[in-house]
Amino acid sequence: MARDDRPPPGIVCTGLGKTFPDGTAALCPIDLTFQAGHTTALVGPSGCGKSTLLRLISGLETPSIGRVEIGGAPPADTLARAGLAVAFQDPSLLPWRTVRGNIELALGLARHPVVDRDVDQLIRLVGLDGFADVRPAALSGGMRQRAAIARALATGPGLLLLDEPFGAVDELTRQQLAQDLPRIWEARGTTTVLVTHSVSEAVMLSDRIIVLSARPAEVIEDIAVDLPRPRDPDLGRSAEFDALTDRVFAALSRGMVTREPPLAAQ
Amino acid sequence: MTMAAVVAAPARGGFATALALIGFLALWETAARGLSGAYVLAAPSEVVVYIANNAGLLGRALAVTLGHAAVGFLLGNLAALGLAAVAVVWPRSQGVVTGLALLVFCLPLVATGPILRVFFGPGPWPQILLAALAVYYTTLIPLLVGLRAVPASWFDLVRSYGRGRWSALVHVRAVAALPYLFAGLQIAAPAAFLGAMVGEFTGAERGMGVLTIRAMRALDVPMTWALASVATAVAIAAYLALGWVARRVLRDDPPVILAAPPLAGARRPFAAVGDIAIVTGIALVLWWGALEWAGLSRFFAKRPADVFEALVLAPDAAATRATLFAALAETAVFLVPGYLAGLVAGAGLAILLVLVPGLAGLVMPLAIALRSVPIVTTAPLVVLLLGRGAVGTVVLVAVMVFFPTFVACLHGLGRAPGQVMDVMRSYAAGPVARLVRVGIPAMAPAFFAAARMNVPAAILAVTVVEWLATGKGIGSLMALSASLSDYNMLWSAVVIVSALSALGYGAVGLVEARVLRTYAPEQLA
Ligand SMILES: Nc1ncnc2c1ncn2[C@@H]1O[C@H](COP(=O)(O)OP(=O)(O)OP(=O)(O)O)[C@@H](O)[C@H]1O
Ligand SMILES: [Mg+2]
Numbered sequence: 001m002a003r004d005d006r007p008p009p010g011i012v013c014t015g016l017g018k019t020f021p022d023g024t025a026a027l028c029p030i031d032l033t034f035q036a037g038h039t040t041a042l043v044g045p046s047g048c049g050k051s052t053l054l055r056l057i058s059g060l061e062t063p064s065i066g067r068v069e070i071g072g073a074p075p076a077d078t079l080a081r082a083g084l085a086v087a088f089q090d091p092s093l094l095p096w097r098t099v100r101g102n103i104e105l106a107l108g109l110a111r112h113p114v115v116d117r118d119v120d121q122l123i124r125l126v127g128l129d130g131f132a133d134v135r136p137a138a139l140s141g142g143m144r145q146r147a148a149i150a151r152a153l154a155t156g157p158g159l160l161l162l163d164e165p166f167g168a169v170d171e172l173t174r175q176q177l178a179q180d181l182p183r184i185w186e187a188r189g190t191t192t193v194l195v196t197h198s199v200s201e202a203v204m205l206s207d208r209i210i211v212l213s214a215r216p217a218e219v220i221e222d223i224a225v226d227l228p229r230p231r232d233p234d235l236g237r238s239a240e241f242d243a244l245t246d247r248v249f250a251a252l253s254r255g256m257v258t259r260e261p262p263l264a265a266q
Numbered sequence: 267m268t269m270a271a272v273v274a275a276p277a278r279g280g281f282a283t284a285l286a287l288i289g290f291l292a293l294w295e296t297a298a299r300g301l302s303g304a305y306v307l308a309a310p311s312e313v314v315v316y317i318a319n320n321a322g323l324l325g326r327a328l329a330v331t332l333g334h335a336a337v338g339f340l341l342g343n344l345a346a347l348g349l350a351a352v353a354v355v356w357p358r359s360q361g362v363v364t365g366l367a368l369l370v371f372c373l374p375l376v377a378t379g380p381i382l383r384v385f386f387g388p389g390p391w392p393q394i395l396l397a398a399l400a401v402y403y404t405t406l407i408p409l410l411v412g413l414r415a416v417p418a419s420w421f422d423l424v425r426s427y428g429r430g431r432w433s434a435l436v437h438v439r440a441v442a443a444l445p446y447l448f449a450g451l452q453i454a455a456p457a458a459f460l461g462a463m464v465g466e467f468t469g470a471e472r473g474m475g476v477l478t479i480r481a482m483r484a485l486d487v488p489m490t491w492a493l494a495s496v497a498t499a500v501a502i503a504a505y506l507a508l509g510w511v512a513r514r515v516l517r518d519d520p521p522v523i524l525a526a527p528p529l530a531g532a533r534r535p536f537a538a539v540g541d542i543a544i545v546t547g548i549a550l551v552l553w554w555g556a557l558e559w560a561g562l563s564r565f566f567a568k569r570p571a572d573v574f575e576a577l578v579l580a581p582d583a584a585a586t587r588a589t590l591f592a593a594l595a596e597t598a599v600f601l602v603p604g605y606l607a608g609l610v611a612g613a614g615l616a617i618l619l620v621l622v623p624g625l626a627g628l629v630m631p632l633a634i635a636l637r638s639v640p641i642v643t644t645a646p647l648v649v650l651l652l653g654r655g656a657v658g659t660v661v662l663v664a665v666m667v668f669f670p671t672f673v674a675c676l677h678g679l680g681r682a683p684g685q686v687m688d689v690m691r692s693y694a695a696g697p698v699a700r701l702v703r704v705g706i707p708a709m710a711p712a713f714f715a716a717a718r719m720n721v722p723a724a725i726l727a728v729t730v731v732e733w734l735a736t737g738k739g740i741g742s743l744m745a746l747s748a749s750l751s752d753y754n755m756l757w758s759a760v761v762i763v764s765a766l767s768a769l770g771y772g773a774v775g776l777v778e779a780r781v782l783r784t785y786a787p788e789q790l791a
Contacts, residue, residue: 060422082428092419096441105437109427155427 009071009078009158009191010036011057016066018052026052028216029066036071039185039192041202043248044212044220045256050195051089053217054161057193058086070159082110084159089167089195091148093136099123099147100132103154110155122150125180127173141168146177153184160185160192166201175233178204183230199248203241204231209248213255221251286629306651308491316492323477324496331462331473332500334390338397339458343451345398346405354413354439355431364410365545366552371403372722372767375461376729376741377760379468380748384566393465393473400461401454405447407719412446413439448512455508456501463497464730468748482646482734490646568757576754577761586755589743590762597728597739600659605724607660608667613713616675620705621698633672645731659731666727671716678712679705714778721770725763 010033017029027049034040034057042050055061057068059075070078078084085106093102100119107114123132126146136144149165166174182205185192196202202209209223225244227235235241291310298309308316317324349367353360375396382392416438424434466475474497481489550570557567564572576586619629645662652658732741740759747755 055422058426060425079426079428084426086422086426088419088422090417090419092417092423094420094438094441106423106427109424109429109433109437 009083010034011159011191011193012069013053013057014066014069016053016056016063016068018049018056018061019064025216027056028218030217030219032210032219034191034193035208036191037189038207039182039194039205041194041196041206041209042212043196043199043202043209043252044217045214045252046197048212048215048255049217050212051163054086054163054193054195058084058161060086078159082112082155083157084161085152085155085157086161087145087148087152087163087165089163091136091144093144093147093151095136098133098135099128099139099150102136102147103151106151106154112155119154122154125153125184126150127176142170142173145169146173149177149181153181156188158190160190162192162194164195164197166196166198174201179230179232181205186229199245199252200236200241202248203227203244204236209244211248211251211255218255220255221247223247223251306487308488312488313492313495316488317496320489320492324492327472327474327477328496328500331393331459331466331475334393334465334473335397335458335462337390338394338399338461339401339454341394342398342401342458343405343454346402346409346450349402349406350409350413350443351435353410354435360410361541362544362548364406365541366548367403367406368771369545369549369764369768370399372725372764372771373399374729374741374744374760374763374767375399375464375726376733377744377748377756377763379465380745381566381756381760382465383468385560385562388469388471390470392468393462393470393475396465397458397461400457400464404453404457405450408446408450409443412443415446416442445512445516448508448516452505452508452512455504459497459501459504467734478646479734494647566751566753568753572754573757573761577758580754586758589755590740590759593740593743593759594762594766597732597741600656600732600739601663601724601728604660604663604728605667605720608664608720608724609671609713609717611664612668612671612716613675613709616672616679616709617701617705619676620679620701633669633676645727645734648731655736659728659736662731663724663727667720667724670720670723671713674712674716675709678709710781711778714774714781718771718774718778721774722767725767725770729763 012034013030013032015029015031016027017025018027019025030053032053042053044050052061056063057070057075059068059079068075070084075084093099094105097105100123103119103122104114107119120129120132123129126149128143128146128150131139131143131147136147139147145165145168149162152160152162152165166177169177178201184190194202194205196205203225206225208225211220211223212218213220223244227240227244294307295309295311298307298312301307302309349363353363378399379392379396382395386392413435420438420442421434424430424438462473463475463478466473467479470476474493478490478493480486481493554569554571557569560567568576575583577583580586615629648658648662648665652661728739729741729744732739733745736742740763744756744759744763747753747759
């Protein structure tokens with residue numbers, strides 16, 4: 001598979017904030033560091049600014065205040081050499097291209113050679129064998145998300161940004177992916193940022209979990225996940241796992257309390 | 267039956283279409299036999315006999331006109347593709363590009379035809395250019411809509427691999443716009459035929475238009491009907507052929523609607539005023555520059571300054587203005603009622619069809635096919651049937667406006683989101699309530715798009731009828747000026763009619779912006 005040979009980049013966000021032109025403060029200034037080669041999960045209430053944070057890191061959105069550095073340089077540098085890949089919250093597959101065609105488009109855009117064997121292997125990895133030549137309209141929601149994951153992996157990016165990549169994927173496939181994907185990340189030393197609403201998924205996949213509060217987002221808790229790898233599904237029944245999920249849930253419920261005035265008071 | 271299903275009906279409407287066609291022919295034949303003494307209506311049987319007896323003549327004329335229409339179709343669409351690409355790659359130019367395009371679209375063919383004839387002589391170029399002028403706008407607008415009808419996340423995808431606008435145009439926009447391109451081409455094909463025919467009205471040597479003029483002069487009823495029938499058949503065939511190609515390429519039906527983006531839209535009013543000024547300036551410079559560059563004589567190729575002189579400075583300027591405005595007033599008497607009647611009938615019938623769904627399968631395919639008929643080529647028939655008075659003109663304008671409005675409205679009604687309809691039904695809302703709450707708001711954008719696009723179309727219709735038949739109004743004044751070589755008057759008329767036409771378009775756009783702000787704000791984003 002195509003590889004980015006640079007060492008995986010760390011990400012430093014300094015005083016990073018975003019206010020949209022319509023006045024919505026999607027992200028209040030926040031300081032965060034994502035360690036190179038690690039998988040960091042972001043969890044937080046809906047609308048708290050997780051997608052916005054990912055877009056700021058990827059350089060698709062410009063900050064209103066503060067800055068992002070990837071490996072010491074602005075995100076634009078990483079973008080320019082196609083050094084990152086995003087699996088968007090909505091799969092964003094081009095409807096007129098097949099699963100294979102969508103993956104090949106990403107390779108083409110990133111100026112990577114298309115190696116059929118690698119593409120086939122990726123499609124198998126996300127459990128879409130037999131659907132390589134099917135258009136997105138004929139896929140289920142979860143299948144589309146898996147195609148989008150395959151596309152994001154195809155360019156072998158040093159930085160992988162996943163925005164709720166498993167939202168519509170069924171539980172068993174999700175467990176399977178949770179087994180397979182980290183193996184790839186580890187083998188490549190990819191820096192991964194994973195946005196998810198599933199606490200167990202966050203614990204299962206990440207080295208660290210950042211719990212954000214309701215909008216405007218603040219870091220409620222920063223939890224290291226020191227579980228051994230590779231992690232098999234049985235880990236989900238262990239005491240350490242339970243302790244970690246409890247901690248994340250507790251932090252989430254603390255963060256749920258909106259700091260904006262309630263509607264009646266406005 | 268849901269609204270969506272009503273609009274889906276044409277897909278399985280082959281049988282219904284055949285029935286409607288047979289019924290229509292039977293009615294026509296009966297009417298013709300009933301009116302046989304009146305010399306207005308030729309029966310289908312007479313038309314067939316005429317065509318069979320004159321197959322050679324008609325075939326040669328048709329080949330000539332088709333050839334010119336095809337070249338014009340190609341040129342006009344290439345121009346549309348180029349302009350659309352410029353507008354998309356360089357978004358700030360979009361207001362100016364569409365504004366200029368609109369202005370050219372508003373040129374009255376009835377006057378540009380004779381002017382081009384003076385420039386080019388009896389050769390094929392006036393026909394070809396008029397065909398090109400008739401099509402480029404109908405392609406440009408859907409193309410622009412299509413190039414922009416792309417979810418933002420697809421652009422994010424392209425950008426996330428470090429690529430820019432150009433890659434987005436090639437990999438995303440161009441493909442996403444294909445269905446819209448075909449929708450435009452489908453309308454453009456018959457329009458090119460119409461343009462070529464109008465070009466031939468202005469004094470070509472051969473072609474369908476030449477025969478039509480000859481038939482009218484000779485009051486040859488079977489010939490007039492035969493020519494109109496052939497023109498209609500060719501237009502429908504071109505429409506269906508492009509639809510077939512589109513289905514092969516897209517593996518899907520092209521979208522039916524032509525929702526042109528509002529000209530001024532939701533942008534700041536100052537930006538719109540600025541654009542209008544820029545467009546006017548560029549148009550004047552282009553006009554002046556092209557004529558100077560071609561070195562055309564000031565006698566017949568009037569420059570902007572000449573028109574200003576004729577309308578404002580010359581000693582007889584007041585008389586010129588008075589003649590022009592008298593003619594315009596005469597035209598308005600036919601134009602405004604016809605335009606409004608066409609809009610009301612189109613929207614009304616669409617609503618009726620949704621309330622009485624059984625009708626849809628019967629009427630929809632016929633309406634879609636008839637929408638492609640260059641109504642203006644049937645002008646001689648309307649005159650034969652309804653006389654040279656007011657009724658014929660008003661009816662023709664109304665018919666011209668009716669079909670696009672009807673199809674657009676029906677399509678808009680069909681787009682009422684199914685889920686919202688389900689919610690309405692779950693609250694036991696009746697068909698009328700559903701129509702008022704969901705259907706009509708969903709229809710509004712399509713209705714207004716049609717109303718806007720139909721301003722120039724209605725003016726084309728009214729001027730052609732005045733020119734060919736009634737001898738009243740601005741169309742007749744332009745024709746008269748052309749034959750008297752009164753080029754000051756002709757060019758002044760072109761300027762005034764184009765400006766009024768663009769103004770009408772803008773005025774409908776303003777009403778539209780107001781209404782859409784409440785009913786469909788996402789259309790203005
Ligand atoms: N382009 C935009 N313009 C204006 N406001 C926006 C825009 N994009 C996002 N927002 C607002 O910013 C806030 C954060 O949005 P964001 O998409 O980052 O949330 P999220 O945490 O990803 O939510 P979810 O978990 O539901 O995906 C929301 O209140 C949203 O309404
Ligand atoms: Mg999100």
